Amino acid sequence: MxxxxxxxxxxxxxxxxxxxxxxxxxxxxxxxxxxxxxxxxxxxxxxxxxxxxxxxxxxxxxxxxxxxxxxxxxxxxxxxxxxxxxxxxxxxxxxxxxxxxxxNPDRLRSPMRSDGEGGFVESSWDEALEAIAPRLGAMQSAGMGGRTWILTGGSLSSGEEALDKFGEALGANILRLGLDTPATELAAAKAIYGFNGLPHYDIGSADLVVSFGADFLGAWRSPVGYSKAYGEFRQGGDGHRGYLVQVEPRMSLTGVNADEWLPARPGTEGALALALAAELLGRSGPDAAPAGWEDLPGALSLDEAAALADLPAERLHALAERLASAKTPLVLGGGAAGAGANATETLTCVAALNRVLGAAGTTVRPNLAHAPRYSALSEIEEFVAGAANGEVSLVIVAGVDPLHDLPDSLGLRGALDRAELVVALDSFPSDTASAADWILATDxxxxxxxxxxxxxxxxxxxxxxxxxxxxxxxxxLSVTDIVLRLAQRSGGALAEALPxxxxxxxxxxxxxxxxxxxxxxxxxxxxxxxxxxxxxxxxxLAEGMADQFSAEAAAPAAPSEPQFAGDASEYPFVLHPFQTPGLREGKGARLPWIQELPDPQTSVAYGSWVEVNPATADGLDLRDGDVVEVSSQAGTVTAPVLRYPGVRPDVIAMPLGQGHQANGRYAQGRGVNPASLLAARGDDITGALAWAATRVALRKTGERVRMTKTSGVSRTLGRQILGPADEH
The missing domain is CATH 3.30.200.210 (Phosphorylase Kinase; domain 1)
Structure with missing residues (x-):
């Protein structure tokens, strides 16, 4: 990358x-x-x-x-x-x-040193840097920089570049962490489009958009930019209003705004996309796709794909007709569709559908803003194993909170406990920073x-x-300032790399x-x-980028059958974690304005909830506010039920972002964290975390709470408030 x-x-x-x-x-x-x-x-x-x-x-x-x-x-x-x-x-x-x-009143105001009893005491920058830099200098002199691990995110900033230079000069290991990373999308783009980077999706120029799981109006990639493009898409510059189809197991904010919502069974999105591609290729002939795509091996018929996805066959046939007649179609893939065990295969089939439609070079274009390489589960496992073997001397956590954002099943908490010294660079006492020996307060x-x-x-x-x-x-200080000061105090190659x-x-x-x-x-x-x-x-980037699409992309194979952690007989529901526009993965939880911001679909604020289809809820005798225990092979949480018709009966949906053990007064102890339920399961090709591949079970606890909501109920409760009974 x-x-x-x-x-x-x-x-x-x-x-x-x-x-x-x-x-x-x-x-x-x-x-x-x-x-x-x-x-x-x-x-x-x-x-x-x-x-x-x-x-x-x-x-x-x-x-x-x-x-x-x-x-x-x-x-x-x-x-x-x-x-x-x-x-x-x-x-x-x-x-x-x-x-x-x-x-924020809970912002860190100076460096903090652990008191060894679960608390922290204020310190100075001289004391903090002097506690860390000599250790770095000694490891550098002894050629033991590999005993240092830097845990960071995945931006393409100058600050991240400084961390890279620091790590390279020291010989340290770098883990780029995040829950919802673009690793599977990058792999699919390379396989089908032939370039290294995330494509630019020109939603505003499309007349038909089919999204497989990508909540681009809610929390996927760049929702503000996509919302602007969505307005252009709906206005239709040629007088034609764009048509949106959303395919996903839980109705997202994008699904709410769609003309059609297709609640496909989790993990079957790739089979649907490939079936549509094969159908359209059969109509238009092999000239509509790269050489060698005369046949798409393993593609199901539309009827077979509809049965697999648990969708009415006539709706899939109607979608094929719309795609065939569209002038500027666009297909997106992301969200849970890009986070299963077969995620790369799924998104590869979605990208292949774009090529068959002729979208490559029109509504799908190369994008030079390449995403960095995020760490696969195997690299995280290497770090955890090294810590268990006493091979980790120093961990620097820069601006990420993996103890909250990532599953407990990865073993990161134990790895940090076993490291000789953990230094967190953060503006807040996050869950991860609170487990460190030093917290260096950042701007x-x-x-x-x-x-x-x-x-x-x-x-x-x-x-x-x-x-x-x-x-x-x-x-x-900023993360960059801290890195520069540590480099200068450590001397040697570090000081030369960052003068x-x-x-x-x-x-x-x-x-x-x-x-x-x-x-x-x-x-x-x-x-x-x-x-x-x-x-x-x-x-x-328009000029000089048209030739970036590969003319020799291999035809996609049929995606493998979706696999989930947990036996279906014991864990009958697929867990669908989702990001809300405010909380995202958890960064918004420390902000009081975001805590009081109602969820745009359910109107719930200040907590967590479990979305259950009304038919499923009836079978389990569950009402809104009933507290249930949600359990997986990895863990258990409890939260109130919200009956939500926009989720499949075999799927349980929970919002991410809450459930912090620290992170300030507005975040700490509020709601639960569904990431703690996730299994340490990866995508079969990239090894990226498959956060949509965990099964769960529900158990009614007998407790009941009243959720904080800004709306009432969506039913008339027998009152004829909308007009005569025969009108509604």
Whole structure:
């Protein structure tokens, strides 16, 4: 997989035309005097006057650009940057609530040292760095850097690049962790499209969208950007309103907005896509697909696929007709469809359907914003085994919370307990940070320098600059600053690899290097000031990218039968964890605005719930609010039932994001964490965590609670409040 450095090397090699023109031509500009960096207060600082700064939102991986209103030196309000190509002036609830992180009363205000009894005491940066750097220096001198593990996320930022350089110089191991990673989607794109990266899906140009599990209006990839495109899709530039079909076992926010919802049996999405591809290929002939695709081996007929997925055959035939008659169709795959044991096979079949439809190069285009390689389960198992054997001296956890976000069945908690020293870099006492020996308090993204390459892209390469909009509130440092200070104190190869004074100097150095490598002739200082003003640097990828699709992709094989952890006789339901737009995997739980934000489909706030189909609930004598025990081979949680008709009878759905053991007063002890139920099961091809491949059982406890909801019930309860009885 290409790294951040590889992307800029590709650009420098002439892969696409680049320059600074897009900074002026396509990005919104605000008055220059209001967009200077505030690490030194602006000269025109005036009480009661607004100053706006364009920067990067880091609340999710989408890479949206935001404009922050600052008054009296304090950030007051978030708006979307209208000139940013990803979100085009929009923001989501999580972005709007991000100021809750900056001013949160539970933010860490200085380095913290474990007292050895489950608590922490305040420390200083000198004491903290002196406790860690000599250990790093000794391991470096002894050639034992491999006893260090760095646990981080998967962004393409300068900050992540600094961690990479740190790890390379030390010889450390790096684990890139996350629950819902794009590993299976990347593998499918490589197999069918022939390029390394996530495709750009042009929803706005499509007249028919079929989504297999991708909740692009809710929490999948870039919901703000996709929502903008969805508006264009529905408006129909040629006067034709786009048609949306959602295929998934639990009705998501995208499913609610769809024209059709097809509740397919979990794990059968690939068989459906391949059956549709074979049907359409039979109608249009082999010229509609790459060479060698005259036959799709193992493809089921539409009737057979419908029976496998437990769908009415006539609805699948009708969908085939719609696809055949569409002018600009688009098929998406993601969410639970990309998180089963056969996930890569499933998404490969979805991508193959796009190629048969002729979508490759029209509504599906290459995207240079390549995602980094996330760690497979085998790499996590290597770390856990090394810790068990006493081979892990130091663990650095940078900005991730794997003890909450990932399944307990992976054994990460035990591995951290066995490591000699655990250092967490975090702004909050997260579940993982609370298990560390040291917590090095980090800045929020409002207080420091960084950048990111937007994911999943818009057909343009968007590098968004993160700049401080106000001074630090507390005695904190950015992750990059901490890495730089540790490198300098450790000396040797670490100091040589990272000689920069601070995060600002490092970020500017990264941009200056890219500027030179790209052959941009404009003055760098002037160009960088433009980027600060406008918040983003953009390169159009349309030219030179048309030939990125492979003409020799192998025809996809039929996906294997879906497999789930747990015997169906003992665990009769498939667990469907899902992200809500606010909580996501758990980052939003520490924000009070997000906790009180009702779920858009159920209107539940402040907790967790178990969605059960009414027919299933009737069979188990369950009403709304009945507390049930949900158990799997990996664990057990208890939560109240919510009867939800938008979930299959053989599926149990639970929202992610709650169930924190720490993470501040707003998150701690609220709700339950369904990730603790997940088995340590991986995708058969990539080894990525198959978080949609666990079976569970339900048991009524006899307890009952009243859930916090902003709505009543969806039934009239016998009252004729809608008109005469024969009208409804």
């Amino acid at each position: 290409l790294s951040r450095r590889d992307i800029f090397k590709y650009l420098a090699g002439g892969g696409v035309g680049v320059g600074t023109g897009l900074l002026l031509g396509e990005v919104n500009q605000r008055p220059l005097e209001t967009l200077l960096s505030t690490h030194i207060p602006p000269e025109d600082f005036s009480p009661g006057m607004d100053t706006w700064y364009n920067t990067l939102c880091r609340m999710c991986p989408a890479g949206c650009g935001i404009s922050v209103r600052v008054r009296e030196g304090r950030a007051k309000k978030i708006e979307g940057n209208p000139g940013h190509p990803v979100n085009r002036g929009g923001t989501c609830a999580l972005g709007q609530a991000s100021l809750n992180a900056l001013y 929020t993204f409002f207080e420091t320098w960084d950048d990111d390459i937007s994911l999943p892209g818009t057909g343009k390469l968007s590098v968004t600059l993160q700049q401080p909009v106000q001074k630090r509130l507390y005695d904190t 920069h004074e601070d995060a600002e100097a490092y970020t500017r150095s990264e941009w200056a290097t890219a500027w030179t490598n790209l052959g941009i002739q404009d003055d760098f200082d002037a160009g960088f000031r433009q980027v600060q003003q406008q918040g983003v640097w953009v390169a159009d």
